[in-house]
Amino acid sequence: MIKLAKNFVVGTWSLIKGLAVTIKYFFRPTVTLQYPTEKQPMSECYRGLVGLRPEKCIVCYQCVKICPTACLAITHKQEDKKKTLETFKYNMELCCFCGLCQQVCPTSAIIMTNIYEISVYDRKKLDINLLDMKKYDEWTNTTIK
Ligand code: SF4
Ligand code: SF4
16 A cells, blocks of 8 residues: 555656656747758858859869869860850769869859758759759759648
């Protein structure tokens, strides 16, 4: 009988302690987000997918040379002394998001975007044409409504 009473007191006290913690946090401001419908804005220095401002590119190949994983590839055409971009491929599968291409670019043509939801079902989508203006539409509109 004494043991039963003791168990009852200990159990009730434990329940009260648990509820006290629940009530304490229930009235505090929410710190979590309902991902993926709500998303945390990324900081400005976040290194997501590589992006390109083609109009700024002077086709110097610095980004291609510095890339440690060889995931950038450029072709260009030359008219007189002017070089024009023909293709600018980015194999995202190989990218380690080191940001070296952005650091070395003399005109800030290549940038690290803040896109981080980069899962795909089709592997071919990892081979990205950086000259395609709609290249990241799929990844920038991934919010599930
Ligand atoms: S972030 Fe690094 S690995 Fe990715 S393309 Fe730029 S240099 Fe290459
Ligand atoms: S380093 Fe910059 S300017 Fe040079 S080829 Fe790459 S993106 Fe273009």
